[in-house]
Amino acid sequence: MSGPTWLTLGRGCAAALVLLALAIGLSTTYRSPDAARAAGKPTFRPATYAKQTYEPKVVPAIKKNAVAVTTLHKAITADAAAAGKRYGHRSGTGPYSYAVTVTGTAGSARGGLLRVAVPGLDKARVSVQIGPAVNGTALRDAPGFISFGQFTNQVEYADAATALNAAMKADVLESFDAAGAKGKKVTVVGAVTPLTADVLTVTPVSIEPAS
Structure with a gap:
């Protein structure tokens, strides 16, 4: 192919590229980072989420659906899968979490846990998280309306x-006197994600003297 022909083709390709660039430029909307964030989901603020969710939604849901821990223990011992479907909630294939109520005699507080002796559960270890560290996701998972x-x-x-x-700690645990509760009957309402049927560690939403 002759030199002039190559030159003509080269100019044609260059012109096409210029037209393509102009088309992309005209069809593209440029947004600042702030505008891009505004167009998507708002920034997640944990403290705001807890304020809007813990007391108004989580606490009522757990109190409404709480099953006696003795009933739950019996159900899990008999058939863990059936117990989960009947009383619990879970995300995907994760472990079931449950809303429970516990009535028993408070023991000593050790390692952030308050043991509670529950009549009829002599072989099970029932404990209540009292901080300062509160672990796990039971409060998120047990109500059943919070999903990934x-x-x-x-x-x-x-x-x-x-x-x-953290919201539960401020609402419940800051005013709870574990030493003063020792030896007294208490009723605890909360959430639990059992390790086994015999290890039940409850994250409370209320701890009250038993009536």
């Missing part, structure tokens, strides 16, 4: 659980 799909990513999902635990 409501959050942008796994970090936000985990932060939601931590924020609910």
Whole structure:
């Protein structure tokens, strides 16, 4: 092919590229980072989420659906899968979490846990988380209305659980006198994600003298 022909083709390709660039430029909308964030989901703020969710929604749901811990223990011992479907909630294939009520005699507080002796559960270890560290996701998972799909990513999902635990600490544990409760009958309402049927560690939403 002659030199002029190559030159003509080269100019044609260059012109096409210029037209393509102009078309992309005209069809593309440029947004600042702030505008991009505003157009998507708002920034997740754990403290705000807890304020809007813990007391108005989580606490009523747990109190409404709480099953006696003796009933739950019997059900899990008999058939863990059936107990989960009947009384619990879970995300995907994770462990079931339950809303429970516990009435028994408070023991000593050790390692952030208050043992509670529950009549009829002599072989089971029932404890209540009393801080200062409150672990797990039971408060998030037991109510049944909080799911991973409501959050942008796994970090936000985990932060939601931590924020609910923090809200519970401020609402329940800051005023709870574990030493004063020792030897007295208490009623605890809360959430539990059992390790086994015989290890039940409750994250409370209320701790009251038993009536």
